[in-house]
Each structure stands twice: as C-alpha cells, then as structure tokens.
Amino acid sequence: MRKIIIDTDTGSDDAIALLMALSEKDTEVLALTTVFGNVNLAQATRNALISCEVAGVNVPVYPGMDRPLVRERIEAIHVHGNDGLGDAGVLGPKSKAENKHAVTALIDIIAKHDDIELITLGPLTNVALAMRKAPEVLKRLKKIICMGGAQLGYAAETEVAEFNILADPEAAKIVFEFGIPLVMVPLELCLNGDGRKGAETMLDEQDLNAIKAMGTHKAEFLLKIVSSLLKFHEIYYGDVGLELPDPCAVAVALRPELILNAYSANVTIDTSGSLSYGQTVVNTKGGTVLEDQIYSANVSIVSAIDGKGFKAMIQEALQ
Amino acid sequence: MNKRKYIIDTDTASDDAVALVMALRSDLDILAITCTAGNLSLAKTTRNARLSCMFANTYIPPIYAGSDRPLVKTLVVGENVHGRDGLGDMFYPEPDIQLEKGHAVDAMLEIARTQDDVGLITLGPLTNVAMAILLDPGAMRKITHIIAMGGQYRMTNGCTANAEFNIWVDGEAAKIVLESGIPITMVPLDVCYGEAEITAEDRAYLKSLKTARGDFFVDCNRHLLAYNQRSYNKDIISMPDPTAMALAIDPSIVLDAVDVYTRIELRSPLSYGQLIYDFYGRHKKATNVRLITKIDAQKFKQCVFKAAE
Numbered sequence: 001m002r003k004i005i006i007d008t009d010t011g012s013d014d015a016i017a018l019l020m021a022l023s024e025k026d027t028e029v030l031a032l033t034t035v036f037g038n039v040n041l042a043q044a045t046r047n048a049l050i051s052c053e054v055a056g057v058n059v060p061v062y063p064g065m066d067r068p069l070v071r072e073r074i075e076a077i078h079v080h081g082n083d084g085l086g087d088a089g090v091l092g093p094k095s096k097a098e099n100k101h102a103v104t105a106l107i108d109i110i111a112k113h114d115d116i117e118l119i120t121l122g123p124l125t126n127v128a129l130a131m132r133k134a135p136e137v138l139k140r141l142k143k144i145i146c147m148g149g150a151q152l153g154y155a156a157e158t159e160v161a162e163f164n165i166l167a168d169p170e171a172a173k174i175v176f177e178f179g180i181p182l183v184m185v186p187l188e189l190c191l192n193g194d195g196r197k198g199a200e201t202m203l204d205e206q207d208l209n210a211i212k213a214m215g216t217h218k219a220e221f222l223l224k225i226v227s228s229l230l231k232f233h234e235i236y237y238g239d240v241g242l243e244l245p246d247p248c249a250v251a252v253a254l255r256p257e258l259i260l261n262a263y264s265a266n267v268t269i270d271t272s273g274s275l276s277y278g279q280t281v282v283n284t285k286g287g288t289v290l291e292d293q294i295y296s297a298n299v300s301i302v303s304a305i306d307g308k309g310f311k312a313m314i315q316e317a318l319q
Numbered sequence: 320m321n322k323r324k325y326i327i328d329t330d331t332a333s334d335d336a337v338a339l340v341m342a343l344r345s346d347l348d349i350l351a352i353t354c355t356a357g358n359l360s361l362a363k364t365t366r367n368a369r370l371s372c373m374f375a376n377t378y379i380p381p382i383y384a385g386s387d388r389p390l391v392k393t394l395v396v397g398e399n400v401h402g403r404d405g406l407g408d409m410f411y412p413e414p415d416i417q418l419e420k421g422h423a424v425d426a427m428l429e430i431a432r433t434q435d436d437v438g439l440i441t442l443g444p445l446t447n448v449a450m451a452i453l454l455d456p457g458a459m460r461k462i463t464h465i466i467a468m469g470g471q472y473r474m475t476n477g478c479t480a481n482a483e484f485n486i487w488v489d490g491e492a493a494k495i496v497l498e499s500g501i502p503i504t505m506v507p508l509d510v511c512y513g514e515a516e517i518t519a520e521d522r523a524y525l526k527s528l529k530t531a532r533g534d535f536f537v538d539c540n541r542h543l544l545a546y547n548q549r550s551y552n553k554d555i556i557s558m559p560d561p562t563a564m565a566l567a568i569d570p571s572i573v574l575d576a577v578d579v580y581t582r583i584e585l586r587s588p589l590s591y592g593q594l595i596y597d598f599y600g601r602h603k604k605a606t607n608v609r610l611i612t613k614i615d616a617q618k619f620k621q622c623v624f625k626a627a628e
Contacts, residue, residue: 151473151475152471152472152473152474152475152480152481153472153473159595159596159597159598159601160481160590160593160595236599268589270587270589270590272586272587272588272589273584273586273587273589273590274584274585274586274587275582275583275584275590275593275595276481276584276587276589276590276593276595277587279481279589279590281480281481281589281590282475282480283476283479283480284475284476284480
C-alpha cells in the first residue's frame with residue numbers, strides 16, 4: 001500500500017490529478033494540503049474539498065500558505081478561471097477543511113508514518129516551511145514528486161520559468177536542495193515529453209470525445225472544469241487540445257511503469273535573475289567548457305511518459 | 320556584382336581558424352580582421368589570426384588587436400577545449416605577417432564611418448563590437464548586419480547549463496549589441512551539432528586532399544576533437560565558427576530561422592549569459608535577432624571542404 005500526501009493549489013488539472021490519486025488502487029491518500037497558486041488559498045481549499053466529494057472519498061484537507069515566502073503573489077486565473085475550475089458553475093463543497101495548518105499537518109503526519117511519498121502540484125511554500133521547521137521529520141519522506149519546472153525552451157509563464165517554481169522560487173530552492181530523493185515532472189511532459197514516439201500526453205479532440213461518451217458524473221465534472229484550459233489552448237494553438245501537467249505528476253508517482261525516460265541531473269533554482277528568476281537550471285554532466293565544475297546529481301527528471309497508458313489511467317479514474 | 324564586404328571579429332582558436340581560411344578563400348571581401356580575447360588571451364588569438372591568414376594563402380587583410388579582457392567580467396579562457404596554443408598544440412612557427420598598429424575598435428569604427436554596405440561576422444565574445452557601439456553608436460548603426468556565432472536555445476550544457484561560451488564570456492557586451500539596433504543573425508550552438516558534426520569520415524576526406532589547408536583544418540582542431548569525444552562520447556568535431564561563416568558565404572545554407580525579441584540574463588550566477596528568447600511575442604517588442612534554427616548540413620560541409628581543396 002503506497003502512502004501519499006498531495007500538496008495542491010487546486011486548479012483544474014490539479015482536480016483531475018486528485019481524482020486519479022483518490023481512485024488509484026493500493027494507494028492511501030493520507031491528506032491533502034492546500035497552498036495558494038493557480039488561485040488563492042481559499043479557492044484552492046474549496047476545490048480540493050470538491051474534488052474529494054466528486055471522487056466519493058473522505059480525505060482530510062489542511063489549508064496552508066496563502067502567500068509565497070518572499071516574492072509577491074501571482075496567480076493563474078487566466079488559465080484556470082476565477083474559481084480555478086473553469087468558471088463552469090461547479091457547486092459546493094459540503095464538507096469542511098481541517099482546522100490545522102498544512103505545515104503542521106505535514107510535520108505531524110510524516111512523523112507518524114514511514115515511507116510517505118509527497119506529491120506536489122503547486123508552489124512549494126508549504127513544503128519549504130515544513131522542511132525549515134522540522135528538517136529531521138521531513139527527511140523521513142521516502143521521496144518527493146514535484147510537478148514543476150521546464151526544460152530550456154519549454155517554459156510557459158515567462159520565457160524560461162514554469163508557474164509552480166516562478167510562484168515561489170525561494171521555496172523551490174529550499175525543496176530542491178533539501179537532500180531527499182526528488183523526482184521532477186517538468187512542464188513539457190504534458191505535451192509530448194522529449195518528442196519521442198508514444199510520449200504524447202496531450203488530450204486531443206478524439207480523447208475528449210471518448211471521455212464525453214463515458215457519461216459518468218466524474219467524466220462530466222472533468223469536462224466542465226477544463227473549459228478555461230481549453231480556451232487558453234485555443235488562443236495559443238488555434239485548435240482543441242488539453243494539457244494536463246498535474247495528472248502527469250500523479251501518473252509518474254503512482255504508475256512509474258509509464259515512465260519512458262528519466263535521467264539524473266543537478267537542478268538548481270534561479271532566485272537571483274532579473275529575467276531568469278524562477279528558472280529550473282539543469283546541469284548535466286559533460287558537454288561543458290567548464291570541465292572543472294564539480295558536478296553531483298540531485299534530481300531525477302522524467303523526460304517522457306507513455307501517452308496511451310496515461311490517457312487510460314485518466315479514463316479509469318473517471319469510471 | 321560587387322563583392323560582399325565584411326569585418327571579421329574573432330578570438331582565433333581552432334574552429335575560428337577554419338572559418339578565417341574559408342572567408343579568405345571565398346568571394347567575400349574581408350576588409351579587416353579584429354581580434355579579441357576569449358578562447359585564449361589576446362596575444363594568442365592575434366597570433367592565430369595571423370597564422371590562419373598565412374594558411375589561407377590568398378590575400379592578407381589588415382589584422383588588429385582589440386580587447387584583452389571582457390568589458391566587466393574577468394576573462395575565462397577555453398584552453399582545455401582548444402589547446403594551450405589554441406590550435407591543437409600544433410605550435411606552428413611564428414608567421415611572417417604583422418599586426419596593424421592601432422586598436423581594433425578604432426579600425427572597426429573607421430571602416431563603419433567611411434564605407435557603406437559593410438557587414439560584421441563575429442566568431443568570439445562581443446567585447447570589441449560593444450565598445451565600438453558605445454563609442455560611436457551612429458557609425459555602428461551603418462553596419463548592415465551582424466552574423467554572430469553565439470547562444471543556444473534548446474541545447475544545454477555547452478558552456479554553463481544555459482549559456483554558450485561566446486555570450487557567457489562577456490554578457491554585458493552581448494547586451495549592448497542586442498540593444499544596438501543593428502540587425503543580428505545568430506547562429507546558435509544547436510545548429511552546429513547534429514548533422515553538421517564533422518565526422519571521422521569528413522576528417523579523412525580533408526586529409527586525403529593532401530593540401531596544407533586540409534591538414535590544418537584537421538590538425539588544429541585536435542583538442543576540439545578530444546573535447547567533443549570526452550564531453551559527448553562521440554568521435555566528432557562540431558565547428559560553430561565555420562557554421563556561421565558558411566552562412567555569410569552561402570546564405571542559402573539557412574533552411575529555417577525565426578525572428579525573435581531576445582534579451583540576456585546578467586544578474587543570476589546560475590543563468591548569467593543566457594539568452595532569453597520571447598518566442599511567443601508576449602512582450603510585443605520589435606524583434607532584434609534572426610535566430611537560425613535549421614541549416615543545410617551538406618552544403619555547410621561542402622563550404623568547408625571547398626576551402627581546403
């Protein structure tokens with residue numbers, strides 16, 4: 001039985017990721033911790049509770065940080081809608097969040113259970129604070145799987161920075177340098193990974209029609225909440241497509257057999273650039289003129305996952 | 320038809336040398352060679368520029384010494400890549416060609432002020448060019464265009480993770496050039512690998528020509544070959560400067576390019592020297608760089624071979 005905690009800024013693709021995790025067999029979701037990010041904390045918390053209700057699973061939801069450690073707060077409502085769920089009029093939730101702060105909950109739960117895997121789908125503010133507050137406890141984590149960052153040439157929020165990292169680069173720096181096994185799920189995975197055959201994870205019109213044909217309430221929920229994502233894609237690409245980064249992270253965490261390629265690298269977070277602030281800087285061994293640079297890998301980067309398997313996992317979660 | 324006029328600015332080491340020979344044996348009219356520190360110290364790059372002209376065995380343009388260090392940064396050289404003499408440690412004898420008196424920057428400005436239709440090909444850090452722009456921006460804006468070997472846009476870990484050597488050695492100079500208003504064509508490291516790699520077969524062909532130039536092309540790149548072998552585990556040499564030069568000689572080598580608003584990161588110790596490309600036009604600013612994204616590798620190699628024959 002895999003034991004996981006998911007830290008989320010519950011926007012639309014986060015919600016789908018939560019449905020996947022909450023329905024995955026041999027997986028116990030011990031808690032959800034919410035953070036500002038795609039939307040403000042209150043909205044993220046609300047959407048996490050709604051996702052649990054749609055999944056039909058009771059999992060405690062702990063609200064966390066409503067602001068980044070240092071920088072000013074940014075959000076992504078232009079991508080996910082004001083309510084983070086496509087402004088499609090999703091109602092609820094009926095349930096309530098816990099009273100405990102997410103950072104406290106992370107520390108308490110990780111102290112109590114062995115072999116927890118932490119999946120992060122939003123800015124890393126909660127996790128960074130927990131690491132600073134109780135480092136010996138957080139070192140008990142088996143691994144962290146982070147949806148965040150992007151390879152050179154693929155970043156989206158600025159030319160070189162992906163949203164989760166950009167929203168709190170100082171927190172990301174703390175988490176990436178903490179020293180426990182970290183698997184990075186970069187943004188380009190939600191398109192076609194490293195471009196190899198079979199790595200296309202973006203849902204096309206055909207995939208969406210297949211989901212529509214399912215007719216379940218979970219399938220309907222998904223189609224409702226992705227309206228902003230679809231609109232956003234249409235503006236940039238002029239066609240129908242759905243990129244789902246957070247579901248990719250859940251797939252990497254819970255079905256690692258879907259990974260087509262991963263490699264070790266030294267990843268540092270740029271917290272000082274005027275233009276490169278928030279960039280994940282990936283150093284790989286070799287190929288550098290500065291050959292006497294000391295190199296040590298600290299992160300495993302997943303560069304491609306199996307597209308068909310990924311889409312099948314989504315459909316299973318919507319039954 | 321009038322020959323196309325160019326100034327070449329170079330930090331002459333192994334692949335620069337090949338590019339210089341290509342230029343002098345082509346139908347380009349090279350008005351001057353201006354040298355800068357970069358791959359090596361200025362003393363070594365000027366020597367290698369003179370040697371290259373000797374090997375080219377056509378005409379000798381005036382050769383000038385310029386900046387011996389970047390505008391602001393401390394100089395970091397690439398002797399581990401090119402050899403201590405910068406030419407594969409072949410230690411060729413002193414060439415019988417003299418440097419001109421006067422600073423490369425003054426020479427560049429004099430040409431820019433007094434002649435029209437002059438282009439600039441840069442094979443090294445942009446220190447000389449930036450200084451010229453600062454001293455007389457009006458004159459430098461008469462330069463028709465700059466073809467620059469520099470930068471990387473998807474390829475990583477060429478020099479630092481995200482910055483290529485020429486730009487990284489003097490990022491401040493690159494910023495000045497990017498903002499100068501002079502049209503820039505950038506040949507990134509990305510297109511200098513892949514099919515453009517000079518294979519063992521290519522090197523055997525160059526040697527089979529039994530010309531002094533063919534031998535020079537292979538021999539002076541010995542260290543660059545070893546560097547590529549240990550960095551990429553492949554028996555190839557990538558020749559970035561000849562790639563940029565080939566574009567000037569035969570513009571039809573370009574198969575694809577994108578016009579993009581380009582800036583440079585200078586504050587971050589991790590990302591210093593990284594070129595930041597606004598591919599999606601988010602900033603709605605006028606584009607300042609034509610980034611070459613695909614070249615005809617066969618035509619490029621033909622251009623190299625032709626100069627050795």
